[in-house]
Amino acid sequence: MSQKITLALLVMATSLFADSQVNISNTNFTLRQSNTTYNYDRLRLSDNYTQGDYYLSFIGDLVNYYGHGYVKSVDFSYIKALKSDTNFATQTSFYDYGSGVAYAKMYRFYAGFADEKNNIALGLQNIPMGVGKFWNPTNIFNPQNAYALEPDEVFGVMALSYTRSLSPTSSVRIVASQRKNNTLKYALRYKTFVKIADFAVDVIKSDDTTMLGYEIQGNLAKTGIELQSEGAYIKSSIKTTESQRENQEFYQATLGADYGFVNGVTVTTEILYSSKTFDSSQILLNYNSEIATNLTDSNVHLAFSLSYDFNIFLSGSMTYIEALNRSKSKFFSPAITYTLNDYNTFTLGGMIYNKSQDSRSTDTYYLKYALSF
Numbered sequence: 001m002s003q004k005i006t007l008a009l010l011v012m013a014t015s016l017f018a019d020s021q022v023n024i025s026n027t028n029f030t031l032r033q034s035n036t037t038y039n040y041d042r043l044r045l046s047d048n049y050t051q052g053d054y055y056l057s058f059i060g061d062l063v064n065y066y067g068h069g070y071v072k073s074v075d076f077s078y079i080k081a082l083k084s085d086t087n088f089a090t091q092t093s094f095y096d097y098g099s100g101v102a103y104a105k106m107y108r109f110y111a112g113f114a115d116e117k118n119n120i121a122l123g124l125q126n127i128p129m130g131v132g133k134f135w136n137p138t139n140i141f142n143p144q145n146a147y148a149l150e151p152d153e154v155f156g157v158m159a160l161s162y163t164r165s166l167s168p169t170s171s172v173r174i175v176a177s178q179r180k181n182n183t184l185k186y187a188l189r190y191k192t193f194v195k196i197a198d199f200a201v202d203v204i205k206s207d208d209t210t211m212l213g214y215e216i217q218g219n220l221a222k223t224g225i226e227l228q229s230e231g232a233y234i235k236s237s238i239k240t241t242e243s244q245r246e247n248q249e250f251y252q253a254t255l256g257a258d259y260g261f262v263n264g265v266t267v268t269t270e271i272l273y274s275s276k277t278f279d280s281s282q283i284l285l286n287y288n289s290e291i292a293t294n295l296t297d298s299n300v301h302l303a304f305s306l307s308y309d310f311n312i313f314l315s316g317s318m319t320y321i322e323a324l325n326r327s328k329s330k331f332f333s334p335a336i337t338y339t340l341n342d343y344n345t346f347t348l349g350g351m352i353y354n355k356s357q358d359s360r361s362t363d364t365y366y367l368k369y370a371l372s373f
Contacts, residue, residue, distance in 0.1 A: 021048045025372035032365045038067025053115045059108040066100040084155035087182050119163040124156040131217045131228040134303040135272045137252035138202045138213035138232045143293045169193035183207045209236040229255045239285045250276035264309040272301040298323030313339050330354040345370045
């Protein structure tokens, strides 16, 4: 099946030669972690073709880690073990050259058709679901990770997705994706606007997992405060040992709000509730599970972020996350960004933990340089 999908993409690609937008960007992090300093670099090529109502999008990366202490560490072995939930490799083997490791990655590659009523896409793509700013319990395709260096950098899924606009304020989306074990995962999402807010109902089904969810997003009266909530009932099979699995049933919900003040300050807050918790060994054992980000170690998490533009060149942000029923489970991430021009930005930041003794999280400080052209 994957060969047929790839062939279909190539056939579509050859017919899309009218308009092309090529972008190149490079993101470089110099990081300090414990007593180790290392460098992470990602060179990204993106190309978007359009011809009439047809389109094709490709994003490919060249990734390099440099620093002997880090590339030989247990933390890096965890990064190497992470794989996309596809039945083909989306990245090359890791090339080890002593103090560094490099590889190439296909981040996105999909083609489709879009008009006023229909949008159909086939290929390696992102399936957006949920309205949460820090957590997305309804998204078991490619959810964000609030604790990651780049929360929105997530694996794509090989999928056929179709969205039909039923009216100016309502739509339905159907998704079928092929997983790494060649089984299929299906999703159905209906979204509509009812008087004061957008409402959506989500259903996801795979061999391992059933998810029933909701999404609500709207403005609080006319205050300018944006409220959002999403929730999910999840029934899934997870590993208890390397060779055994066990069914788990639980539900999760988020409630959040954000508001932008006239002086340039933007505040976002969100709370996550989970009816079930999982210990660190269970979470680590299921790091490649489709519900990995739903496996939390606390019933209640609270997140808060603040951002402010000092002027046209300088901006700052701060994110704070805490597990309310754990005495040592806090995460703090401040950052300050200087924009030199349209092509160059510099960010100085940190990821700081107040953690329990069994936690593997390590304080990290970084300098980020982003170049795009």
